[in-house]
Amino acid sequence: MDIKSGHSSPVMTDSPPISNARLTIRQNRLPYSSAAALSPNSNLLLTVPRKKTGVLDDVKSNGWLDAMKSSSPPPSLVNKDNFSSDATDMTYREWMLKYPSALTSFEKIMSFAKGKRIALFLDYDGTLSPIVEEPDCAYMSSAMRSAVQNVAKYFPTAIISGRSRDKVYEFVNLSELYYAGSHGMDIMSPAGESLNHEHSRTVSVNEKGKDVNLFQPASEFLPMIDKVLCSLIESTNDIKGVKVEDNKFCISVHYRNVEEQNWGLVAQCVDDVIRTYPKLRLTHGRKVLEIRPVIDWNKGKAVTFLLESLGLSNCEDVLPIYVGDDRTDEDAFKVLRDGPNHGYGILVSAVPKDSNAFYSLRDPSEVMEFLKSLVTWKRSMG
Numbered sequence: 001m002d003i004k005s006g007h008s009s010p011v012m013t014d015s016p017p018i019s020n021a022r023l024t025i026r027q028n029r030l031p032y033s034s035a036a037a038l039s040p041n042s043n044l045l046l047t048v049p050r051k052k053t054g055v056l057d058d059v060k061s062n063g064w065l066d067a068m069k070s071s072s073p074p075p076s077l078v079n080k081d082n083f084s085s086d087a088t089d090m091t092y093r094e095w096m097l098k099y100p101s102a103l104t105s106f107e108k109i110m111s112f113a114k115g116k117r118i119a120l121f122l123d124y125d126g127t128l129s130p131i132v133e134e135p136d137c138a139y140m141s142s143a144m145r146s147a148v149q150n151v152a153k154y155f156p157t158a159i160i161s162g163r164s165r166d167k168v169y170e171f172v173n174l175s176e177l178y179y180a181g182s183h184g185m186d187i188m189s190p191a192g193e194s195l196n197h198e199h200s201r202t203v204s205v206n207e208k209g210k211d212v213n214l215f216q217p218a219s220e221f222l223p224m225i226d227k228v229l230c231s232l233i234e235s236t237n238d239i240k241g242v243k244v245e246d247n248k249f250c251i252s253v254h255y256r257n258v259e260e261q262n263w264g265l266v267a268q269c270v271d272d273v274i275r276t277y278p279k280l281r282l283t284h285g286r287k288v289l290e291i292r293p294v295i296d297w298n299k300g301k302a303v304t305f306l307l308e309s310l311g312l313s314n315c316e317d318v319l320p321i322y323v324g325d326d327r328t329d330e331d332a333f334k335v336l337r338d339g340p341n342h343g344y345g346i347l348v349s350a351v352p353k354d355s356n357a358f359y360s361l362r363d364p365s366e367v368m369e370f371l372k373s374l375v376t377w378k379r380s381m382g
């Protein structure tokens with residue numbers, strides 16, 4: 001889609017999510033007319049068949065359970081005390097030959113950045129804040145906030161998160177940044193700046209009454225998302241440890257605190273709800289099932305959009321850098337690797353995994369070091 005023209009609807013087929021666990025084939029089994037189901041504004045009533053027992057064939061056959069199990073490394077692998085086990089360490093070192101550390105490769109990256117304008121894109125959970133059990137408590141440290149604030153003095157900086165924009169803004173709390181919540185479906189400029197898009201709109205949101213500019217390509221899905229949110233809260237209510245998070249244009253169903261034997265039940269509840277909504281799809285994050293509209297929009301599109309907004313698109317002298325830890329960040333890594341806006345993806349991971357990123361950092365503390373190094377480098381350039 002040409003986001004500059006703004007004429008075409010972003011509602012179209014999306015690229016497949018990284019996991020194969022898609023809700024395709026479901027349309028054949030819809031109990032309603034597809035015409036009704038395909039309208040985002042239809043009054044489709046949910047009659048959710050709740051399966052609390054049984055073989056859970058559906059979720060097993062489409063690979064959800066496998067994806068759920070592999071969605072976040074077991075604590076023993078990320079615990080630094082255990083990390084020094086020779087075998088694990090060796091595997092990680094071998095992996096780093098393919099994805100070198102952005103810290104040890106810093107000079108190389110900067111030699112490429114010389115004479116270029118850097119634009120910085122930062123994921124939130126697992127990148128700026130450590131992964132914690134309780135999603136509402138994923139605070140970033142004040143040291144990290146300072147590092148982000150400093151780096152934003154020199155380079156345009158955006159936070160790109162699966163969370164709702166409001167929530168991630170609350171955590172980061174820096175008004176000078178761009179924010180893209182709901183996996184890029186809710187983009188906000190800093191106060192007084194414009195997103196320079198004909199479909200963006202100006203609203204007065206912050207406590208000082210300052211104007212910001214918003215771009216929300218999935219706004220027509222809000223009523224549908226609200227309905228599905230209510231259904232998911234209701235249908236998972238009896239499963240201990242489940243948390244359903246309202247991310248505005250997306251919904252997260254967390255199973256990190258659910259006993260593993262009940263993960264199939266979580267998947268079944270989600271499947272039962274969203275199977276009647278072919279305009280919604282599911283992706284897998286870190287111990288979380290994420291439900292979002294089937295639109296041609298993701299974190300990669302948000303990066304492209306922001307580069308265009310900033311007038312930094314398709315410029316030889318621009319170097320975009322994206323730092324993220326999650327599968328959803330892969331869309332952004334891919335855009336920087338393959339698209340016209342060449343740049344570097346940096347994967348934050350303490351365990352080896354395949355990625356479209358160029359470089360790696362082990363954890364948020366290394367991310368902070370990297371941000372500080374960027375500031376030192378920029379200052380040294382005078």
Ligand SMILES: O=P(O)(O)OC[C@H]1O[C@H](O[C@H]2O[C@H](CO)[C@@H](O)[C@H](O)[C@H]2O)[C@H](O)[C@@H](O)[C@@H]1O
Pocket residue numbers: 123124125126130131132133134135136138160161162163245247252254256285286287288290326328
């Ligand atoms: O795009 P992100 O900023 O990385 O957001 C992705 C999801 O992050 C959050 O969940 C993850 O972090 C939680 C806190 O550490 C953790 O408890 C959970 O298991 C992780 O999946 C957030 O709560 C989700 O809504 C985001 O989609």
